[in-house]
Amino acid sequence: MAKDPVRVLVTGAAGQIGYALVPMIARGVMLGPDQPVILHMLDIPPAAEALNGVKMELVDAAFPLLKGVVATTDVVEACTNVNIAVMVGGFPRKEGMERKDVMSKNVSIYKSQASALEKHAAANCKVLVVANPANTNALILKEFAPSIPEKNITCLTRLDHNRALGQISERVGVQVSEVKNVIIWGNHSSTQYPDVSHATVISEGAEKAVKSLVSDDEWLKGEFIKIVQQRGAAIIKARKLSSALSAASSACDHIRDWVLGTPEGTWVSMGVYSDGSYNVPAGLIYSFPVTCRNGEWTIVQATYMIKSRVSLPGLEIDEFSRKKMDATAEELTEEKALAYSCLS
Numbered sequence: 001m002a003k004d005p006v007r008v009l010v011t012g013a014a015g016q017i018g019y020a021l022v023p024m025i026a027r028g029v030m031l032g033p034d035q036p037v038i039l040h041m042l043d044i045p046p047a048a049e050a051l052n053g054v055k056m057e058l059v060d061a062a063f064p065l066l067k068g069v070v071a072t073t074d075v076v077e078a079c080t081n082v083n084i085a086v087m088v089g090g091f092p093r094k095e096g097m098e099r100k101d102v103m104s105k106n107v108s109i110y111k112s113q114a115s116a117l118e119k120h121a122a123a124n125c126k127v128l129v130v131a132n133p134a135n136t137n138a139l140i141l142k143e144f145a146p147s148i149p150e151k152n153i154t155c156l157t158r159l160d161h162n163r164a165l166g167q168i169s170e171r172v173g174v175q176v177s178e179v180k181n182v183i184i185w186g187n188h189s190s191t192q193y194p195d196v197s198h199a200t201v202i203s204e205g206a207e208k209a210v211k212s213l214v215s216d217d218e219w220l221k222g223e224f225i226k227i228v229q230q231r232g233a234a235i236i237k238a239r240k241l242s243s244a245l246s247a248a249s250s251a252c253d254h255i256r257d258w259v260l261g262t263p264e265g266t267w268v269s270m271g272v273y274s275d276g277s278y279n280v281p282a283g284l285i286y287s288f289p290v291t292c293r294n295g296e297w298t299i300v301q302a303t304y305m306i307k308s309r310v311s312l313p314g315l316e317i318d319e320f321s322r323k324k325m326d327a328t329a330e331e332l333t334e335e336k337a338l339a340y341s342c343l344s
């Protein structure tokens, strides 16, 4: 029997990530090839004509899974009955800016859209915040939509996770699909900590530690971390626009794994509210390694890492990691204060 359509909201749908993302959703990349969808697209009035153009192209593409399109500048209409909300609407940073520089423009959007989602979205709507500063926008959305369960509000760090997989695959000379269990800790910013302490490469049936395959701690603790932290800026420098196709694809990965589950023995990185795990201050939206089952994420605990690890030494959070995890948590605490000062 055919499944009922799922309603997916994309805010900022006339923008560059939106333009890459909506066809992916309509093709089944986000929710699977047998899941019909109804797309809700929101943008602001100056972008109404462009938004309508995107709607026309969706019709022209004749996607079999696409059962309807709502294209609107009315936030209530956009949020009504949505099951999944991908919050991309906002202002991107330009060359030379840090992501928190777009804070004052973007957090107020997330405060006002929190109430619309809370009042009008379907019960149990899953929310993914993409717009920067992603963790802090998600935190503001959570705080101003108190009736949405905290578990349902997340932010995108899967792009950073995928960037880390990409860098390791190039360095080791293996397919990216053979690399797994990197971790992005903390903020989607240049303080994030891309950690390969538990990452492995599966090759010819055997699982090997990335650390021993790379065999260059200096690179892993130096250049590798920097490349991943600064990849967004490098794309802006090259394209004069921020990442769009990779952001859209990673947003699909995030929702797909959250809804359909992570593969056995594999974790992914998601920005989720901290319950104090790993001594990260409770209540921050912080990127952790998570596994997903039955539509729920769970933070991977150190004991699980120890059990699942076949041959890798040094599983505890060592001093190097601890410092980096704390530094990015501190930045998030500061960002939270800054966000509230922008809202007052």
Ligand SMILES: NC(=O)C1=CN([C@@H]2O[C@H](COP(=O)(O)OP(=O)(O)OC[C@H]3O[C@@H](n4cnc5c(N)ncnc54)[C@H](O)[C@@H]3O)[C@@H](O)[C@H]2O)C=CC1
Pocket: 011, 012, 013, 014, 015, 016, 017, 018, 042, 043, 044, 047, 088, 089, 090, 091, 092, 093, 109, 129, 130, 131, 132, 133, 134, 156, 157, 159, 160, 188, 242, 243, 244, 247
């Ligand atoms: N978390 C992540 O990994 C990534 C986050 N980003 C962030 O995603 C956001 C979007 O990036 P782009 O699509 O490149 O920007 P863009 O400028 O091309 O598109 C943003 C769209 O949002 C719309 N918008 C502005 N205010 C809105 C509101 N109140 N409600 C609904 N729509 C609104 C704009 O009209 C525009 O169409 C930026 O904040 C960017 O920094 C970008 C890449 C990766």
Ligand SMILES: O=C([O-])CC(=O)C(=O)O
Pocket: 092, 093, 099, 132, 159, 231, 232, 233, 235, 236, 242, 243
């Ligand atoms: O760097 C930016 O501003 C856009 C972004 O978040 C990324 O590419 O990771």
